[in-house]
Amino acid sequence: xxxxxxxxxxxxxxxxxxxxxxxxxxxxxxxxxxxxxxxxxxxxxxxxxxxxxxxxxxxxxxxxxxxxxxxxxxxxxxxxxxxxxxxxxxxxxxxxxxxxxxxxxxxxxxxxxxxxxxxxxxxxxxxxxxxxxxxxxxxxxxx
Numbered sequence: 001x002x003x004x005x006x007x008x009x010x011x012x013x014x015x016x017x018x019x020x021x022x023x024x025x026x027x028x029x030x031x032x033x034x035x036x037x038x039x040x041x042x043x044x045x046x047x048x049x050x051x052x053x054x055x056x057x058x059x060x061x062x063x064x065x066x067x068x069x070x071x072x073x074x075x076x077x078x079x080x081x082x083x084x085x086x087x088x089x090x091x092x093x094x095x096x097x098x099x100x101x102x103x104x105x106x107x108x109x110x111x112x113x114x115x116x117x118x119x120x121x122x123x124x125x126x127x128x129x130x131x132x133x134x135x136x137x138x139x140x141x142x143x
Contacts, residue, residue, distance in 0.1 A: 014072060018136075021067040022129045029060035030121065037117065044112040046103070053099055061091045064132075073141030083140060090135030097131065098124040 009016060033056035041048040065087050069075045077083050101124040106112050111120065 017072045018068070018133055021064065021072055022132070024067065025060050025064040026125050026129065028063055029056040030125070032056035032059050033121065034118075038114070043106060043114070043117045046107045049102060049106060050099060053102060054095070057091070057095050057098075061088065064091070068136055068141065073136065073143075075141050077141075086140040087136065090132065090140060093135065094128045094131045098128050101127070 033052045036052040036055060037043045037049070041052050043049050043052075065084065068087075069083070075083065102120055105120045106117060111117075
C-alpha cells in the first residue's frame, strides 16, 4: 500500500508539492492579513483593507518564491534576476486580481463583516493559487 501511495506521489509530485507550498503560503498570507485586520486595521476602511492585503502579499511572496524554486520546480537557473522578476510580476498580477475581488465585494458592495471578509478572501485565494501555478509553470520556472 505504501508503495502505491509513493508511486502516486512520484507521478504527481510537482502538483502535490505545489499544493503543499501553496497551502503553506496561503496560511502565512491569511495569518498576516487576519492578524492585521482583526487587531490594528479595520476591514471596513478601504485603505486599511488594502494595506493588510499588500502586507500579507509581500511576506507570502518572499516565502513562496524560495519554496517554489526549491521544492516544487527544482530550479537550477542561474538567471536569478529574470526568475525573481518573473515570479514577482506574476504575483503582482494575482495580487491585483485579489485586490479587485476584495474591493468589489467588501468595499463596493459593503460586505465588510468578519464573515464576509473570510468568505471573499477564501474565494480570492482559490483563484490566486490557480493563477500562480499557471504563471509559475508556463513563464517563470519553465524547463
